[in-house]
Amino acid sequence: MKINFIYLLVISVFLFCFCSHKIAIGVEDPGAGIASPSSSLELKGKIEPFDPNLLLTESIQTGKELFSDPKLGSEGKTCISCHSDTAKSLAGKIQTYPKFSKIAKKVINDVYQINLCLTKPMKGQALSPDDDRMSAILAYLKSL
């Protein structure tokens, strides 16, 4: 009789835990286990096929265009105004940074050098290193 009582008690505790667990899951997450069509659509949108090489080619092209864009400055000057034969005069130069600059009188990196040209003679706004236009200018210079 005693053993039967303990046996019943164990089973009822087990059943109670099992049922309350199910109820808790139901209350906390009513959509659990159901694949919602909207979430699978969102996922599809995120997996866009893209070609990294194509993006780099586009960035290089943008950089080339920025070289003759007077909107980067406020004096009507462009990079081409001073670096006319860009391919010849600047080829292989960007890879030499960081290096000592006579103008800045310290060791500077490539972004600093481009911003020197942008802000001093061109009287434009300095571009932040993570600005897509700065990346494009750097990509173009590196491609020369």
Ligand code: HEC
């Ligand atoms: C008014 C003329 C002028 C304009 C406009 C100009 N630069 Fe320069 N740039 C210079 C001069 C002068 C130097 C050389 C500075 C030095 O030797 O420290 C130079 C140096 C550079 C260098 C480093 C070359 C090396 O040998 O290390 C890069 C890269 C560069 N310019 C990019 C640009 C870009 C990009 C633009 C346009 C956003 C631009 N420059 C606009 C005059 C100009």
